[in-house]
Structure formats: structure tokens, C-alpha cells
Amino acid sequence: xxxxxxxxxxxxxxxxxxxxxxxxxxxxxxxxxxxxxxxxxxxxxxxxxxxxxxxxxxxxxxxxxxxxxxxxxxxxxxxxxxxxxxxxxxxxxxxxxxxxxxxxxxxxxxxxxxxxxxxxxxxxxxxxxxxxxxxxxxxxxxxxxxxxxxxxxxxxxxxxxxxxxxxxxxxxxxxxxxxxxxxxxxxxxxxxxxxxxxxxxxxxxxxxxxxxxxxxxxxxxxxxxxxxxxxxxxxxxxxxxxxxxxxxxxxxxxxxxxxxxxxxxxxxxxxxxxxxxxxxxxxxxxxxxxxxxxxxxxxxxxxxxxxxxxxxxxxxxxxxxxxxxxxxxxxxxxxxxxxxxxxxxxxxxxxxxxxxxxxxxxxxxxxxxxxxxxxxxxxxxxxxxxxxxxxxxxxxxxxxxxxxxxxxxxxxxxxxxxxxxxxxxxxxxxxxxxxxxxxxxxxxxxxxxxxxxxxxxxxxxxxxxxxxxxxxxxxxxxxxxxxxxxxxxxxxxxxxxxxxxxx
Amino acid sequence: xxxxxxxxxxxxxxxxxxxxxxxxxxxxxxxxxxxxxxxxxxxxxxxxxxxxxxxxxxxxxxxxxxxxxxxxxxxxxxxxxxxxxxxxxxxxxxxxxxxxxxxxxxxxxxxxxxxxxxxxxxxxxxxxxxxxxxxxxxxxxxxxxxxxxxxxxxxxxxxxxxxxxxxxxxxxxxxxxxxxxxxxxxxxxxxxxxxxxxxxxxxxxxxxxxxxxxxxxxxxxxxxxxxxxxxxxxxxxxxxxxxxxxxxxxxxxxxxxxxxxxxxxxxxxxxxxxxxxxx
Numbered sequence: 119x120x121x122x123x124x125x126x127x128x129x130x131x132x133x134x135x136x137x138x139x140x141x142x143x144x145x146x147x148x149x150x151x152x153x154x155x156x157x158x159x160x161x162x163x164x165x166x167x168x169x170x171x172x173x174x175x176x177x178x179x180x181x182x183x184x185x186x187x188x189x190x191x192x193x194x195x196x197x198x199x200x201x202x203x204x205x206x207x208x209x210x211x212x213x214x215x216x217x218x219x220x221x222x223x224x225x226x227x228x229x230x231x232x233x234x235x236x237x238x239x240x241x242x243x244x245x246x247x248x249x250x251x252x253x254x255x256x257x258x259x260x261x262x263x264x265x266x267x268x269x270x271x272x273x274x275x276x277x278x279x280x281x282x283x284x285x286x287x288x289x290x291x292x293x294x295x296x297x298x299x300x301x302x303x304x305x306x307x308x309x310x311x312x313x314x315x316x317x318x319x320x321x322x323x324x325x326x327x328x329x330x331x332x333x334x335x336x337x338x339x340x341x342x343x344x345x346x347x348x349x350x351x352x353x354x355x356x357x358x359x360x361x362x363x364x365x366x367x368x369x370x371x372x373x374x375x376x377x378x379x380x381x382x383x384x385x386x387x388x389x390x391x392x393x394x395x396x397x398x399x400x401x402x403x404x405x406x407x408x409x410x411x412x413x414x415x416x417x418x419x420x421x422x423x424x425x426x427x428x429x430x431x432x433x434x435x436x437x438x439x440x441x442x443x444x445x446x447x448x449x450x451x452x453x454x455x456x457x458x459x460x461x462x463x464x465x466x467x468x469x470x471x472x473x474x475x476x477x478x479x480x481x482x483x484x485x486x487x488x489x490x491x492x493x494x495x496x497x498x499x500x501x502x503x504x505x506x507x508x509x510x511x512x513x514x515x516x517x518x519x520x521x522x523x524x525x526x527x528x529x530x531x532x533x534x535x536x537x538x539x540x541x542x543x544x545x546x547x548x549x550x551x552x553x554x555x556x557x558x559x560x561x562x563x564x565x566x567x568x569x570x571x572x573x574x575x576x577x578x579x580x581x582x583x584x585x586x587x588x589x590x591x592x593x594x595x596x597x598x599x600x601x602x603x604x605x606x607x608x609x610x611x612x613x614x615x616x617x618x619x620x621x
Numbered sequence: 622x623x624x625x626x627x628x629x630x631x632x633x634x635x636x637x638x639x640x641x642x643x644x645x646x647x648x649x650x651x652x653x654x655x656x657x658x659x660x661x662x663x664x665x666x667x668x669x670x671x672x673x674x675x676x677x678x679x680x681x682x683x684x685x686x687x688x689x690x691x692x693x694x695x696x697x698x699x700x701x702x703x704x705x706x707x708x709x710x711x712x713x714x715x716x717x718x719x720x721x722x723x724x725x726x727x728x729x730x731x732x733x734x735x736x737x738x739x740x741x742x743x744x745x746x747x748x749x750x751x752x753x754x755x756x757x758x759x760x761x762x763x764x765x766x767x768x769x770x771x772x773x774x775x776x777x778x779x780x781x782x783x784x785x786x787x788x789x790x791x792x793x794x795x796x797x798x799x800x801x802x803x804x805x806x807x808x809x810x811x812x813x814x815x816x817x818x819x820x821x822x823x824x825x826x827x828x829x830x831x832x833x834x835x836x837x838x839x840x841x842x843x844x845x846x847x848x849x850x851x852x853x854x855x856x857x858x859x860x861x862x863x864x865x866x867x868x869x870x871x872x873x874x875x876x877x878x879x880x881x882x883x884x885x886x887x888x889x890x891x892x893x894x895x896x897x898x899x900x
Contacts, residue, residue: 207899208899210899211899212899213896213897213898213899214897214898214899215898215899216898216899342776343757343776344738344756344757344759344776347719347738347757348719348721348738348740348759349699349701349719349721349740352699352719373894375892375895376891376892376895384780385780388759388778388780388783389778389779389780389802389803389830390779390780390803390830392891393802393829393830393891393892394829394891394892394893394894394895396800396802396827396829396893396894398776398799398800398827402753402756402772402775402776402796402799402800403733403734403737403753403756403772403775412694412714412715412734413737415694415695416694416695416698416715416718416719416734416737419669419672419695419698419699419718420698420699420718420719422676465898
């Protein structure tokens with residue numbers, strides 16, 4: 119019964135190609151490969167393999183292939199290997215099954231059933247190579263109306279504007295806490311955000327002092343554990359985000375295991391080395407919208423009303439009503455994280471079963487805020503499984519002001535979405551605090567790759583916008599006429615507020 | 622401008638930029654200069670105006686006296702060292718949140734959320750405090766003469782020399798020291814009846830660091846804590862805090878308080894939830 123069931127992969131090695139260079143042995147943090155000097159052969163323990171593809175990528179002679187095992191149990195649509203293996207593991211340990219990254223089940227993606235529009239004949243498309251295309255986005259509360267003053271033929275704005283975040287591209291890096299990811303990753307995100315004129319989110323683990331110089335491009339997070347929250351931290355960020363929930367684990371807290379709390383993490387989180395960093399499920403000073411308002415205004419007082427305050431929630435059944443409450447509580451930005459939102463560690467049962475798809479959440483929140491006449495009071499930022507610029511544009515057309523990306527950003531710097539972030543042994547040096555493994559991320563190269571990704575996406579967005587005959591992202595925001603659905607029921611179409619393709 | 626006439630430490634008082642205040646034209650009506658202090662009459666004043674005024678003044682360190690405070694929130698937010706503040710009345714929620722070194726004395730009770738995520742400094746309350754006192758406090762001290770509400774000292778944490786500390790003269794509500802990750806909580810139980818029982822539940826649930834010293838019986842604790850008797854180093858620590866408490870609140874029999882029996886609550890493990898998961 120105690121057999122190690124492994125992860126369902128086996129390692130195939132072409133012995134003719136293998137030159138015994140031992141790169142695979144050195145690179146694998148899961149001890150899959152070992153060298154048998156007697157027989158001069160490298161052997162792989164399949165059950166340790168997590169299919170991160172690190173050895174495959176770095177093998178100089180392409181000798182390694184990792185294959186998924188065909189179901190080891192009798193094929194059964196209902197009782198898949200995943201279910202059987204989980205039960206066996208729990209029967210042995212009595213624990214909750216942990217996992218990393220976002221929900222991997224096929225059912226919850228609407229992006230693929232939504233299509234974007236383009237102009238043909240009746241209104242010409244715009245050539246983005248020739249015409250200026252505007253992606254500039256401002257996040258924050260907008261006034262109900264503008265008062266202008268005219269003096270000596272000069273016009274000036276009388277209305278005092280709320281603080282805004284200025285984004286060159288409507289994509290930001292979502293919360294990745296220092297501790298969940300390594301310092302090099304945090305640094306790359308910070309530098310890429312500052313180079314690309316957008317923002318990165320510190321996550322709830324504080325901001326290392328060495329990165330304070332990128333504070334102008336940082337959204338600093340305040341979560342239930344309040345790790346690393348001190349006056350400097352609030353001063354240095356461009357905006358403050360109160361984290362209520364996370365798409366991968368709505369309603370539950372997080373534990374950064376003590377093993378990951380080394381000297382640097384300890385200093386930044388302001389907790390002793392080696393202790394668990396526990397973020398309780400709720401913020402125990404927030405049990406209501408009124409309490410939330412209290413924290414929002416405490417942070418506004420602490421930042422002299424000079425920074426937008428964001429509130430991040432997981433998209434759940436009553437998101438629309440909750441978002442309305444959040445806006446009325448004084449938040450300048452509402453951040454929604456859908457069921458596909460990623461995590462460094464969460465119980466699998468919660469990741470895969472709790473929350474709602476972000477597409478439906480955007481549509482319902484945007485509609486609710488419009489119906490109540492308070493949509494201008496806050497910007498909507500969404501996240502949770504944004505894979506490409508098409509998803510970005512669809513999100514914006516559904517009503518988002520900007521999107522958060524995290525998984526895409528990590529993939530850009532090496533992640534292969536093997537879902538083992540919670541072990542702290544990330545072979546790509548991303549989801550780890552091990553000083554040896556984290557060196558695998560070169561901040562220079564990672565920064566470049568992130569900047570490239572944003573550049574590529576922004577060009578694609580401009581190209582699609584041009585095709586629609588629209589030259590400013592502002593004109594797509596909440597413009598659901600630009601969307602059509604396929605393979606969706608009437609009820610789904612009306613919830614999304616879009617028409618059927620062909621209509 | 623009229624406000625420039627207020628001179629602090631030989632410099633005219635400058636108001637912070639970018640803040641809207643309806644008060645700037647009639648500052649004189651609210652501010653009085655005393656010999657060693659600035660006095661603000663906060664009667665009927667909105668918290669935003671009041672805090673704006675305090676922030677402007679605290680740029681030039683001086684003692685600040687607030688009179689007629691009634692429920693204004695966020696007083697002393699992020700207030701830095703070198704500021705000494707005396708409050709008369711009842712400050713509202715979140716007194717001294719994110720505070721960074723100031724010293725606040727309250728002549729009266731305080732409401733909820735006092736010392737929220739406080740970093741450094743000291744708050745002395747000559748009365749009782751409401752719920753969630755010292756939430757996630759990471760440094761500094763809070764002394765409460767009488768009782769405190771629910772969820773006090775939740776998630777306090779310490780790092781190296783930053784060791785937050787709350788001393789309560791009376792008794793507390795439920796969930797004392799929940800998720801406590803560091804720091805010191807002292808409950809003196811001075812006003813307990815003869816049976817000396819604290820009517821509180823869930824003390825130290827999820828606690829994984831720090832220590833609670835308590836006089837009087839506690840019957841209901843979280844499963845994550847164990848009760849111990851004090852050793853010599855505990856006694857020295859406790860004595861210092863009790864002396865400080867007595868000094869602030871003019872209590873003469875400090876020795877008698879120290880001699881009473883205290884128990885110590887500490888976490889069973891620094892990793893209470895380590896075995897919850899299957900890897």
C-alpha cells in the first residue's frame with residue numbers, strides 16, 4: 119500500500135544518444151536521474167519525475183523524452199487516475215491534497231467560446247503600423263462630472279481628480295509573493311514592469327528593500343497576515359491592494375511553510391526564520407463591508423489620499439453584489455480573480471471546485487456597477503488564466519479596465535506549469551527560495567523575456583483593434599458589441615451580455 | 622494666508638500639499654498654542670480634517686493635545702517618532718494604525734482596531750479598549766488600564782528587536798492572541814471577582830509564536846497552546862512590564878501585582894498546520 123505511485127510519467131532515455139554528461143542529474147531537483155558508475159549508465163526513477171521538462175530542455179543530445187503513462191487502472195470515465203490516486207494518497211496520509219498553479223479542468227473556460235469582431239467594408243480597419251493606437255489606461259476612481267474653469271481664454275480643470283495609475287498597456291503582473299517565488303523572479307517582474315510602463319504586484323510577502331527603487335511600478339499588497347507591511351512599504355508603492363481572496367483558493371488563507379522562510383524572506387516578511395508564515399482565511403479585522411471601508415480609509419489616511427486603493431477578491435457566486443459593496447466602501451480599484459487563478463499552494467479540492475469563471479464575473483460585475491450608476495467610481499482589474507492577448511481584449515470588451523497576468527509571465531521566464539509549486543523545489547528556479555536553485559533565473563534575461571512578452575501582446579492588441587476599426591482601447595472597454603458567442607446557451611449568452619455569432 | 626501665522630519651532634506651519642481641507646481658512650479657531658504643546662479642539666471636526674491637521678503639525682515635532690475627541694477615526698495613523706500626543710475624549714476606530722514611533726496617551730476609552738499593524742511607539746489608554754486591539758502589531762507597546770474587547774493581539778508578530786507588547790489591566794474578550802506569531806500579551810486580571818476566572822474562549826487559537834502571560838484562570842484555550850509556569854526570565858520580563866503599567870496609570874502596589882500567580886501560554890508548535898497536507 120505504501121508504494122510511491124508517482125505522478126504518471128516515465129522517462130525515456132535514448133542510450134545511444136546519452137553522453138553521460140550528467141546535466142539531467144544536476145538539474146533535476148526531484149532526484150529522478152542517477153548515475154550508475156559500475157554499469158556506466160544513467161538510470162531514471164520514473165516515480166520521482168514531475169514532467170517539468172527541465173532535463174529535456176537542457177539535454178545537449180536530446181536523449182530524454184518524458185511520456186505520460188497511459189492510465190494504469192482500468193479505463194473509467196468517472197473514476198479517472200487522478201481521483202483514484204488522490205484517494206490512495208489521502209488514505210495513507212490523512213492530509214489535504216496540495217497543488218500549485220490554476221484549475222486544470224476543461225469545463226470552465228469561456229474565452230474559447232467568445233469571438234472578436236473586425237470591420238469589413240462599411241467602416242474601414244485601421245493600419246496600426248501607420249496610425250497611432252492608444253493603449254493608455256488609467257486605473258482609479260473617475261469623477262461623476264468635470265468642472266472646468268475659464269480664465270483669460272485659458273481652460274483649467276476645477277474638479278480634483280482621484281489618484282490614478284497610468285498604464286502604457288492594460289496588462290499588469292499579478293500578485294506573486296516573495297517567498298512563493300524567488301528574489302530573482304520578483305526582481306525581473308519589477309524591472310519588466312518599470313521598463314514596460316506598467317505595474318507589478320508585490321503579493322502579500324512584502325517588498326525586499328533592494329527592490330524599493332521599483333516602487334513607482336509596484337502595487338503593494340496588504341493581506342490578512344500583513345507580512346512586511348510597514349510605513350516604508352506603504353510609502354514606496356504606487357497603489358495599495360487589500361487582498362481578501364484569491365481565485366485559486368477563495369475563502370481560505372495561506373501558509374508559507376517554515377522551510378521557505380530563510381534570512382531574506384524573514385527580513386522582508388518581518389518574521390523569524392523558519393516559522394510558518396500563516397495568513398488566516400479572513401482578515402480578522404474585516405467581517406463586513408463597513409469593516410472593509412475602515413481598512414480602505416486607514417490605508418488612504420496612511421498614504422495621504424495620494425494612492426489608489428484596490429481590493430482583490432476571488433470571483434464567487436455573489437461577486438456582483440460584493441463588488442458593489444467594495445466600490446461603495448471607497449475602493450478605487452476592484453480586482454477580480456477567477457476560478458482559473460493560480461497559486462503557489464492550495465488544496466486541490468478548493469482550486470478545482472470553488473469560485474466562478476472570470477468571464478461571467480466580469481460581465482456580471484460590470485453590469486451591476488453600471489446599473490447602479492457607480493461604474494466610474496472604481497476600475498475593474500481581472501485575472502485568472504489569461505493566456506494571450508485575445509483573452510485580454512475579450513476581458514476588456516466584457517468590461518474590465520485592465521488585466522493581471524501571472525502564469526503567463528512565469529511561463530515567459532521558464533515555467534512549464536507542472537503544478538508542483540508547493541514543494542519549493544521548482545527546477546526552473548521560480549517557485550523556490552532555495553538560493554542554489556533560484557540562480558537558475560537570470561534576472562536580466564527574465565526581464566528581457568517579460569518585456570518581450572508584453573511588447574508582443576501589445577502589438578497583437580493593436581493589430582486586433584486596428585482590424586475592428588478602433589484606435590483607442592478606451593473604445594473597446596465594456597463594448598460587448600465587439601463580442602459574439604459560439605456554443606453557448608441563451609442563458610450563458612445573456613449572462614455574458616453578448617449575442618450569438620451570426621446575430 | 623492666515624495659516625502661515627502659526628509659528629512652530631520658529632517656522633510657519635505649512636499644510637501638506639494636495640489635501641483638500643475646508644479648515645485652512647479658520648485654523649485659528651481650532652488650534653491653540655501652549656507653552657510646550659499645540660492644542661487642537663476637535664469638537665465636531667471630521668476625521669479627515671483632524672488627521673490632516675495632525676499630519677501637518679507633526680512635521681515639526683511637538684507635543685500635540687487633542688481635546689473633545691469623539692469618535693474621530695484613524696488618529697495618529699503612521700505617526701512618527703518625536704511626536705507626543707495626549708487625547709481627551711474617545712478616539713474612534715484605528716487609533717494609531719501603522720504607527721511608527723509616536724507616543725499617545727488617551728484619557729478615556731478607545732474604540733476598535735487601535736494599534737492596527739503598528740510598527741513602533743507606545744499607546745497608553747486610561748480606560749478600556751474595543752475589539753481587535755493591536756491587530757498584526759509588529760513592534761511598540763500598548764498599555765490598557767482596564768478591559769479590552771474581542772480578538773485582541775491577533776496575529777502579532779516579531780522580528781529580531783521588534784517585539785510588540787500589549788499589557789491589559791483587566792480582562793479580555795474571546796479569541797485573545799489568535800494566530801499570534803510573536804510578541805508578548807500580558808493580562809493582569811486586576812478587576813476579576815473572587816473566583817479569578819476570565820470568562821473567555823478560544824485563547825491562542827492557531828498561535829505559533831510569542832507568549833501570553835495571564836493572571837486568573839483560563840478554561841478554554843485553543844488546541845495549539847499549552848499552559849506553563851513562569852521561569853526566571855519570564856518573571857523579569859513580566860516585572861518590567863508591570864512596573865511600566867503601574868507607572869503610567871499611577872498604581873502604587875506594583876510589587877503586589879508582580880507577586881500574584883501568573884501562567885504562561887505558549888504555542889505547542891511553531892508549525893501548527895504542518896501536517897494538514899499530503900504532498
